[in-house]
Amino acid sequence: MNPPTLFSPEATAAALPYPELADAIAALLRDPAVKVPARTVLPLPAGGVLIAMPATDARVAITKLISFVADNAARGLPGIQGDVIVFDARDGRRLALLDGPTVTARRTAAVSLLAAQRLAPRTDGPLLIVGAGVQGRAHLEAFASGLGVTQVRVASRSAASADALVAHARHLGLEASRVDDADAALADCPLVVSATPAQAASLHATPRDDAFIAAVGAFTPAMLEWAPDVCRHIAARGTLAVDTRDADHEAGDLLQAGLDVTAVPTLADWLDRPRPNGPVFFKSCGWAGWDLAAARLVAAEFIRTDA
Template sequence: MSMTDDPTVWSSAQTTMISSREVEEHLQMADLVPAVEAAFAAYENGTAQMPPKSYIDLPRYNGDFRSMPAYLETDEWEAAGIKWVNVHPDNPERFDLPTVMGTFVYTDPESGYPLSVMDATTLTMKRTGAAAAVATDHLAVSDASSLGIVGAGVQSYAQLEAIAEVRPIETVVISDLDDDRLQRFVETFESEFDVSTGTISEAASCDVLSTVTPVESPIVSNDDLGDSTHVNAMGADAEGKQELETDIVRDAYLVIDDFDQTTHSGEINVPWNTEVIDETDIDAELGAIVVSESPNGDVRSQPTVFDSTGLAIQDVAAARVVYQALDGIGRQFDLTS
C-alpha cells in the first residue's frame, strides 16, 4: 500500500507541488464522492486515526489557525497527511486574500516521506461538497430532483456539483441576501439546471436543502421544510453558529459526522450546550450509516439532517485523489536534500 518497498527508489524521491488550479482540474467529483464515502467507512470500522482538530487563536488579527492530521486505511488503499488552515475574516478587505486558506501535506504512511504539498483551499471546498453528497445519497429520497441552497458563496457551487453526482437534480432554488452572488450562481448553472432565486422557505421546501451560511441566529424553520426534505447543515463551523431552528434537529432524523466536533462547533452546538438536546436526539454518525447501508425507507419519508463539521479524513481522501490523478505530473523538488 505504500509508495514502494524498493529502498533504492527513495534516493530519488520527489515532492510534488500542486496549485489550487491543479487541484481544481484534477479533483473530479465522480472520483471524490466515493473516496470520501470510503473515508467515512474507514473511520467507522476503526481503520482510521484522526486526532481532534487543534486551534491556535489569534485575537489580535481576528483569526485563527487549525491543524487537522489523519491516517486512513480502506480495503484498497491507505493514505495520510495533515491540513494547516486559517480563518481570517478581515483578509478580503485588508489583504485581498481569501478568508480561508489551507495547505495540505500528503505523506507516504510507510516511510513518512512528503509526497506532495498542495493547496487545500479548493481541496476543502470540494471535499465539503462531497461529504454532503455522501449524506444525501444515504438519507434523501431516491428520486430527489430539486435542490435548495441557502447561501450563494463558493461552497454553494460545490454543493450542487457534488449532490448532482448522486441524485437526478433538475431544479435548483438559490437564496442569498447578495444579488450579485445570486446572479453569478444562476449564470454559472442555468445551462445545466432549471435555476431560480427564491426565499429561504422556497429553497427549504425542495427535496434536498444545503445551508452554507455563517449565521449565528437560525434562519430555517421547521415549517419551511418539505415532508421528506433532507438537510445538509454545512455552515456552522464555530461555537455559537446555528442555521436551523432547534426544533428541526430535535424532530428530524439527525446524523452527524463526528460527536466531539459537532457538539463543540457544529449545527447542534448551541442546543447541545444549552442542554435543549442530548445524545438521545442524535440518531447516527454518517460512518455508521455508510457501513450499515441504513437507514430504511421509513426514515427517508421524514425530514433528515446531516450536521457536517468537516473531518481530516475527508481531506486525506481528497488529497489522494488529486495525487493519483496527477500521477507524477507537476513541479517536483527534493524536499529532503
Template sequence: MATVINPSAGPIFIDATTTQSVLPYTSLINHLQTSIPTTTSVIQSPIRHSHQTSSSSSSNITNNLLLMPAWSESPTTFPYIGVKLVTVHPDNSALNLPGVHASYLIFNSVTGQPLASMDGTELTVRRTACVSALASHYLSNVHSKVLLMVGAGSMAPHLIKAHLTIRPEINYVMIWNRNVGRCDNLVENFGKESGMDGVRFEVCQDLESGVRIADIVSCATNSETPLVMGEWLKAGAHLDLVGSYKPSMRECDDEAMTRGRVFVDNEHAMVEAGELVGAFERGVMKTDEIEGDLVELTKGEKIGRRDDKEITLFVSVGSAVVDLLSAQLAYETVAGKP
C-alpha cells in the first residue's frame, strides 16, 4: 500500500463527477478483489451508528443520521482512517430532493491529517454495485446471459453496469419496478449509452416470468414484503440482495433463502438484513448455515459456485471497510502515488 501524504497541502475535495471518473467499475472491482484479502484483518469497523434526528411533521416517518467509521490498526501497511456520514430524510421527495445525502472523510492514520472529503453518495452506489459484482464473480454462472434488475432507483444503473462488467456474456437485461415509468426511463437511458449495442434492455412486465428465465436476479428496493419467490428461481440462478439493510425489510421469501447456498458481504448482515433476521427468527435457517462471506471468497477459503445447477444467494448490507478501501482508491488516484 502506498502512503500518500503531503504535510504542506491541505485536504482535497473529490466531487461526484471526479468520483465517477476515478472509480470505474473494472478498477474498483479489481481493487476490492486484491485489497479485501490483505487489508481487512487490519481494519476495524463497528456496526453502523444510527441516530434518529427528527420526525417528519407530515407523517410518522423519521429522519436519521448514520455514521460508518473504519480505521487501520497497522498504519505502516494501510495508513488510513475514514468515516461516512449519511442523512436519511424520506420526505425529501416532496421537495424534489434526494432522500439520502452522504459525505466521506479520509484521514492519515499516522498523523491524523485530514486528506480528503468526497461525495459519499457516489462512493456508496459504486462500491455497493462493485461488491455485488465481485460476489457474482465467485457465485454466478460464468456463462450468464440474462440479468433481471428488480428496482429502478439510484442503485439500479450501477448494479446493471457492474454485473455487465463481470459477466460480459449478458446480452439481455430486464428491469422491473412497481412504478413502470421509472423502468421506461432507465431502459431509454441505457439505449443511449455507448458500449451497450450488444445488450437488449426491456421493461419486465411480470416479475415471476422475469425471475424464471434470469441467470442473475439483482434486487435493490426498500420492500418490506417479499418480491422474489424461491420457487421461481431456475436451476443455476444467482440472487443478489442489496436493498435490505434493517430487519423490517425483505426482498425475497424464506424458500429463496433455503433453496440455495447463502453468502453475505460481512457478519453485520446477520443482524441487519431482514431476509436473514426473519429466517433465523422463524427457524427456517440457522446462522451456521451461512456458507461464508466475501472475505472468505476472495481469500479462497470458501468455494463459490460448484456447478451449473446450484442456486446461490448473496446478501449485502454494506461495510465501512469497503467504503474505506473505495475511498483509498479514489484519494490515491486523485492525489497521485509517490
C-alpha cells in the first residue's frame, strides 16, 4: 500500500486552479451524497481555536484540522495553520495530505468566484479588494482567472500590504492601484471583496446599485466588516445571499444588522435561479463542504487509478 501523497503549499495550490475549483464546488452542491456535520471548535488556552471539519461523499472523505490564532501576525506566524487529510471513503485509505491554509484560501476565493458568476450584475470590474492579506490575494487571483477582471483597486490598513498586493496584481498583468479610502472607492467598483480581520466595521458607504459584494472576513456573530445600515440598505434594495445554512448563526455582518439570516437564500439555492437585479451582498462564513470539493479535485486521480 502506497503512503499518502504529501502536498506542499505550492503543490496544493497547483492542484486547485480557481475556475476548476469553482466548477467542483457547484458540482458538490448538486450531489445528494455529500454529508457535512457541524464543525467542532475547541478554544485554546492562549485565545486561539482548534477547528475540526469532517465531510464525505460516496467516494471521498476528509477532515480539515486547523488552528486559528488571530494575533499570530505579531509572532511572524500565519493566522491559520493545519492540514486537510483526504481518505478513500470506500476502504478508508489515506490518499493525500493537503496544506490546510492553502486549501482554505483557495476554496474560499473559489466560492466567491462561483457566487459572482451566478449573482453579480456585472463581472467586468473594476474590482475593489479591502484587506490585503491571504484572502485578498486569493480573491485577486480567483477573480482575474475566473472572471477576466483586468482592473483592481486595493485598500488596507497597512499601506505596505496594499502596495505588495498591487505589485502582485501588476505581475499578473492587471492594472492595479492602492486606494486610501475604501468607502470612496465603492462608487467606482461594481465588484467588491472585503477580507479584513473583521474586528470592527471597515466599510460604511452605500455601494453601487450594480455592485456585487463578497464579504468573507467575518465568520462569527461577533465579527463584522460592513456597517449594519449598509447591510439593511442592500436587503431593502437588492439581494442577500449566504454560502450555507451554517451562516444562520455565524454571519456577523447580517446578524448585527438585525436581519433574519434564516430567510436568506444560500448559494445552492441560486444555482438554478436567474441573476437578480440590484446590489448583491454575498456573505461567506466557511463550510467543510468547500474543503471536500477541493479534495475531490485532488483525489480524482487516486480514485480513478484504483477504481
